[in-house]
Ligand code: TXA
């Protein structure tokens with residue numbers, strides 16, 4: 514996806530965020546409080562990544578299990594080196610070369626896992642030896658990072674297990690009072706969470722698919738990259754990425770993929786359908802939402818979570834979702850849908 518950075522002037526004209534709001538948000542973060550802010554993927558719930566007491570508020574507001582580490586947002590590659598401890602990598606020279614090769618993908622929807630640096634609070638890393646870092650490309654996120662002048666730990670700004678927020682209203686709806694300030698940057702451009710790539714072993718591994726595809730990473734790094742565990746594979750024992758629980762991203766209403774519905778099966782009276790293609794449901798529906806008529810994965814990703822939230826509020830007994838080819842961004846879409854449809 515081509516990206517042309519907006520100037521701050523363009524940003525303030527396009528979106529209703531003033532420099533005053535950015536300054537205020539940075540002060541609130543410095544006070545150890547929570548600020549929700551837009552990124553190009555989803556809205557993040559931010560806190561100072563160096564302050565245990567601030568990070569504790571994130572876990573509390575989200576009801577997030579303490580064994581699920583957070584992504585740290587920074588503004589520059591220099592800060593990646595500052596907040597990770599690349600020298601203690603399995604091979605510092607190779608890892609530095611990988612980071613250099615990945616640099617053209619930032620700012621952007623890619624998080625990398627590295628050995629953690631000393632400044633990051635223990636709880637950000639769930640007490641573990643590694644840290645996830647990314648440079649987001651949303652102009653408001655970057656402006657906030659520059660004003661705050663420090664690392665911002667930010668998971669998606671939703672209650673644990675629920676659908677990630679792609680508008681400020683989604684954040685208000687589900688976290689409301691527990692957030693001290695919300696920067697409203699309109700709807701997120703990508704709509705799905707960042708690709709998470711571990712650099713902790715000789716073969717880099719994608720832990721969570723996102724807008725930066727496996728092919729792009731293989732091409733950019735010029736070496737083999739392992740794909741994510743399929744969302745169908747139950748993770749047991751020590752989790753590679755504790756956030757990748759089999760069930761996740763779920764509306765409260767039951768979700769099924771259309772490929773699991775058998776011909777002539779009787780579905781509940783109040784059934785909704787979410788359509789990405791030329792599929793025409795052959796069962797009665799109460800509500801139908803069309804995200805694309807031709808499988809346009811960028812359009813589907815951008816509106817997917819918002820559409821799931823809307824259908825979740827439509828008092829349905831079942832949401833049947835369309836499927837797409839699990840390639841490129843389609844892999845991330847199907848990953849989220851398979852998890853949302855788990856019981
Ligand atoms: O696009 C995104 O990544 C958004 C925006 C706000 O940046 N953030 C986000 O954060 O999706 P969260 O917390 O919802 O997901 C973070 C994922 C989880 O699956 C978590 O387990 C994984 O990253 N993660 C974080 N630190 C890790 C680590 N040290 N090792 C392995 N996985 C890690």
Ligand code: MG
Nearest residue numbers: 668669677706
């Ligand atoms: Mg999340």
